[in-house]
Amino acid sequence: MQKFVLITPARNEAVYIEQTIQSVIKQTILPEKWIIVSDGSTDGTDEIVRQYQARYSFIELLRRKSSEKRNFASKVYAFKDGEGRVAGVEHDFIGNLDADLTFAPFYYEKVLEKFIANPRLGIAGGEVFDFYDNKAHKRYSSYNSVAGGVQFFRRSCFEEVGGYIPISFGNEDAIAEITARMKGWETRSFTELKVLHHRRTGTEGRSILKARFKQGRIEYMLGYHPLFHIARAMQRLWEEPFVLGSLVRTCGFFWTCLQRPKRKVPEKFVKFLRQEEFKKLIALLGGNLGK
Incomplete structure (x- = not known):
């Protein structure tokens, strides 16, 4: 089986999210469900998602009230709200997808092929380039490190590591992939699968x-x-x-x-x-x- 679900925590992503939606709806293999969790957005993010929700049955907007006290764990809580909505959906893979990414139409088909070829592959994703100043800038990363914004899990691996852990300093993605390797799973980013991140890494809301x-x-x-x-x-x-x-x-x-x-x-x-x-x-x- 190649059934997968996606979860996208999004807060004030109106500038970028439509590009990401376009990338997903053009995929050769579509998700069973895609939960876009709007974490208290106030910039029109919700309206953009609603337009596509009306046209594509697998897209669902989940509006989450934003806490006054926000930290880097807030994104994980939003993701977990999305998990609750896909719990009853049949799937073998679950993916985190940031709301400011674009990729080729065959992206998820190729990622799934990697999992089929390697039963010990627990987390996979493409190579992410930061796109700004009209250029794609390569990130420095290890071959066995998968960028959080495209982390795609085998469901059994996701459940074994306990999913994402909400920690105030963030980096839940690194904790998940290191824990996966600690438990004997393989994690891998694939350079032939290019993903564009439409701003500099880690600069959301800061210099x-x-x-x-x-x-x-x-x-x-x-x-x-x-x-x-x-x-x-x-x-x-x-x-x-x-x-x-x-x-x-x-x-x-x-x-x-x-x-x-x-x-x-x-x-x-x-x-x-x-x-x-x-x-x-x-x-x-x-x-x-x-x-």
Whole structure:
């Protein structure tokens, strides 16, 4: 079976969401259900989705009241509301889809083929490029890391890892894929499947430098070893904003390190993550970090 469902948490995505909807409705294999969860949108997002909901039976708008106190867990709560709406829908795969992405009509057909070819594949997705200034900018990422906005799960894997965990600092996608590998599943992004993200990663509602500082903080909270963090920061020196972005990211990491907040992930998670990092550091000696 190749039945799948999609969930899209969206907050004030009127500028981008119609492009994403167009990408989905043109797919060669359509989802059984696509829940678009509007998380308190006030910019016309709901109206755009309603227009397509009236024409496509698999699209459903779910309006969620936005909490006054918002943090990075809010997106996960919105996703979980969507989960509740697909619980009774027959499916073998479940995908998270951000509301600012576009991709080719054969995208989901090809992703499903990857799962059929590999029974141990738990999470998959395409390679995401940030599209701005009329150019597609390649992200620095590992082959076994799937961007959260396109994470597509085998249902049994999704259930085994417990889905997305709501944590205030975010990065629920990284926690899900690391947990999946810890439980013996494979995770993989496929470079032949190109996805365009129509803004810079992590800049939603904030400046690029604030985003880089936050990314450094997240790496500490996930349990990154300081040496691995430094190695990654050095590799990203030529990622915009050049040099400064990596320095700010490192400041975020060590500023959080000095504060020593309690991590929300279990010790066994950190231990597994650092084992993976050690292997990548060895690969770095051969110039292959992230490959």
